[in-house]
Amino acid sequence: MVNTRRPADTFLFITILNICVVTLRQNIKVLLREVLYLMQKDFVLEWRQKYAFNGMLLYVGSTVFICYLSFGLRGGTLGVPVWNALFWIILLFTSVNAIAKSFMQENKGRLLYLYTLVSPQGVILAKIAYNTCLMLVLALLCYLFYAVVIGNPVQDEGMFLATILLGAVGFSTSLTMISGIAAKASNSSTLMAILSFPVIIPMLLMLMKMSKNAIDGLERAASTDELTTLLAINAIVITVSYILFPYLWRN
Amino acid sequence: MQKNWWKVVTVLLLVYTVVAGFLNDVPRLAILNESIRNTYFHVPMWFGMILLLLISVIYAIKYLKTPTLRNDIISTEAARVGLLFGVLGIITGMGWASVTWGEFWSNDPKQNASAIGLLMYFAYFVLRGSFAEQQQRARISAVYNIFAYAALIPLLFILPRLTDSLHPGNGGNPGFSSYDMDSKMRMVFYPAVIAWTLLGVWILNVKSRFEILKQKLYEHAHA
Numbered sequence: 502m503v504n505t506r507r508p509a510d511t512f513l514f515i516t517i518l519n520i521c522v523v524t525l526r527q528n529i530k531v532l533l534r535e536v537l538y539l540m541q542k543d544f545v546l547e548w549r550q551k552y553a554f555n556g557m558l559l560y561v562g563s564t565v566f567i568c569y570l571s572f573g574l575r576g577g578t579l580g581v582p583v584w585n586a587l588f589w590i591i592l593l594f595t596s597v598n599a600i601a602k603s604f605m606q607e608n609k610g611r612l613l614y615l616y617t618l619v620s621p622q623g624v625i626l627a628k629i630a631y632n633t634c635l636m637l638v639l640a641l642l643c644y645l646f647y648a649v650v651i652g653n654p655v656q657d658e659g660m661f662l663a664t665i666l667l668g669a670v671g672f673s674t675s676l677t678m679i680s681g682i683a684a685k686a687s688n689s690s691t692l693m694a695i696l697s698f699p700v701i702i703p704m705l706l707m708l709m710k711m712s713k714n715a716i717d718g719l720e721r722a723a724s725t726d727e728l729t730t731l732l733a734i735n736a737i738v739i740t741v742s743y744i745l746f747p748y749l750w751r752n
Numbered sequence: 753m754q755k756n757w758w759k760v761v762t763v764l765l766l767v768y769t770v771v772a773g774f775l776n777d778v779p780r781l782a783i784l785n786e787s788i789r790n791t792y793f794h795v796p797m798w799f800g801m802i803l804l805l806l807i808s809v810i811y812a813i814k815y816l817k818t819p820t821l822r823n824d825i826i827s828t829e830a831a832r833v834g835l836l837f838g839v840l841g842i843i844t845g846m847g848w849a850s851v852t853w854g855e856f857w858s859n860d861p862k863q864n865a866s867a868i869g870l871l872m873y874f875a876y877f878v879l880r881g882s883f884a885e886q887q888q889r890a891r892i893s894a895v896y897n898i899f900a901y902a903a904l905i906p907l908l909f910i911l912p913r914l915t916d917s918l919h920p921g922n923g924g925n926p927g928f929s930s931y932d933m934d935s936k937m938r939m940v941f942y943p944a945v946i947a948w949t950l951l952g953v954w955i956l957n958v959k960s961r962f963e964i965l966k967q968k969l970y971e972h973a974h975a
Contacts, residue, residue: 687882
């Protein structure tokens with residue numbers, strides 16, 4: 502396994518270099534201020550329309566409960582691979598539904614107004630950061646509820662939480678861009694699903710493997726390969742979103 | 753005729769590939785037996801697909817820089833022909849897998865990766881179909897094309913190296929030299945790769961010229 506880590510590491514290094522070069526070309530201070538303001542706007546909006554967030558919570562809760570009922574279980578009798586797969590599938594569908602609305606709910610007038618004020622890079626970075634926060638909250642609540650209802654076989658809690666963190670970041674980075682693309686089309690909710698699944702599957706496979714290691718309580722070095730690959734995929738997706746979003750934005 | 757010499761080369765190489773591929777001597781290996789000849793047909797499909805998808809993504813980038821109808825058409829048609837090569841690659845691979853590995857679908861990381869890759873490009877065509885306006889369709893599908901390609905690369909080249917695969921030369925470094933091919937097989941394999949790839953480019957050439965002409969005809973009909 503010694504020679505297998507090299508390609509992923511080189512890959513990670515190149516993509517991080519890439520991001521540095523791309524970001525340095527912009528005025529970072531201005532960009533950062535824009536991102537913070539836009540995130541604030543999103544948080545305020547979310548707070549004002551609490552029904553959307555509550556809806557997502559209910560979605561997570563009902564899905565977990567449906568899984569519980571349909572497997573007909575009483576605490577902890579689910580095998581570890583099934584437990585793991587079910588958890589990530591619930592999280593995948595939750596995130597697709599939660600992030601799908603990130604561009605669809607913006608009305609035309611507000612988008613036009615934003616267009617005159619801020620740079621497109623600011624918009625996409627703010628959306629990614631906001632969605633990451635949202636996903637983090639949802640994923641942690643999902644884990645909590647899932648563990649309470651179905652049982653918790655996880656042995657290495659710290660590593661499992663780290664996997665959830667990585668998953669939240671990964672899902673939100675790739676799904677944010679996809680939701681921007683899907684929002685432009687007419688049948689956007691179907692498109693959101695079919696466009697995002699192929700992009701997200703490699704990430705999902707890595708995450709499942711990492712979380713399986715955490716559940717089995719393997720030593721943490723066993724997950725290094727998956728960790729670097731996940732970070733590299735995230736880095737690529739963020740860079741590509743950053744570069745491509747301006748083309749999507751102008752209309 | 754001077755510009756078309758490569759088409760003659762393509763035809764000659766294809767004839768050579770088929771004739772020599774079926775008639776030449778091949779190493780006698782257990783399990784593989786005569787199915788080793790599939791190397792000349794299955795593997796070049798992936799070379800062709802990667803090249804055509806690369807052309808597609810290059811023209812998508814070109815479209816975002818200079819939005820012309822030509823760039824959009826070439827990008828789309830390259831994706832379409834690349835998809836055809838991918839489907840052929842999967843079919844030839846599945847047949848081969850059923851003979852050597854025992855099942856059509858053996859849960860091999862490369863099989864899974866290529867299936868996901870195909871899903872991605874099917875989604876690309878669904879996305880294209882959902883726009884009525886030509887410019888918006890071209891721009892947004894170009895964005896998705898580049899995004900999907902960037903996500904496909906780690907899939908095809910990194911993931912199979914991290915896990916064990918049934919494919920030769922995997923679970924480590926799938927370098928080309930690790931294919932155990934003797935020099936006689938190379939004599940057919942390299943021309944086969946060139947031939948199938950050139951055929952793909954040829955199909956792309958004809959299809960995109962045809963599409964561009966069609967668009968021109970529509971414009972004149974409406975004017």
